Amino acid sequence: MMNLKMTNTKKNSEADIAIKFLQKFHVNNDKEAIEAGKMLYKWKGLIRDGHKEVQGIYNYLKLQIDQYEQTVQQSEATGAELLKYLMEEHNHKQIDLADVAPRSVISEILHGKRDLNKNHIARLAHKYNVSPALFF
Numbered sequence: 492m493m494n495l496k497m498t499n500t501k502k503n504s505e506a507d508i509a510i511k512f513l514q515k516f517h518v519n520n521d522k523e524a525i526e527a528g529k530m531l532y533k534w535k536g537l538i539r540d541g542h543k544e545v546q547g548i549y550n551y552l553k554l555q556i557d558q559y560e561q562t563v564q565q566s567e568a569t570g571a572e573l574l575k576y577l578m579e580e581h582n583h584k585q586i587d588l589a590d591v592a593p594r595s596v597i598s599e600i601l602h603g604k605r606d607l608n609k610n611h612i613a614r615l616a617h618k619y620n621v622s623p624a625l626f627f
Contacts, residue, residue: 518559527556570607570626577619
């Protein structure tokens with residue numbers, strides 16, 4: 492994966508263990524995310540201490556945590572929350588969704604008074620070029 496050369500034997504053995512572990516490591520649940528966060532903190536300290544050679548390990552751990560958190564956020568978001576996010580990302584207002592539904596319907600969806608229906612989801616998926624599955 493990568494070749495680390497540290498002067499401290501203890502740190503070197505920790506790096507070897509970390510490399511072997513990380514070659515098979517993926518964050519799949521909250522417990523693993525917490526453990527990865529602890530390791531990330533440790534590697535960040537090594538980088539601050541001048542061990543720039545562990546930057547790759549740090550980046551990999553951070554990526555794993557970020558990907559897990561993104562997956563969790565997507566899976567827990569409601570259709571209305573996803574719609575709000577997409578609107579913000581595209582700097583859209585309710586009026587910009589006239590091709591999806593009337594403004595009053597969009598307002599009710601955003602305020603939790605109405606759910607997205609299959610037609611809304613299909614139009615939103617097309618408009619924002621996302622999978623309709625994200626809304627479920």
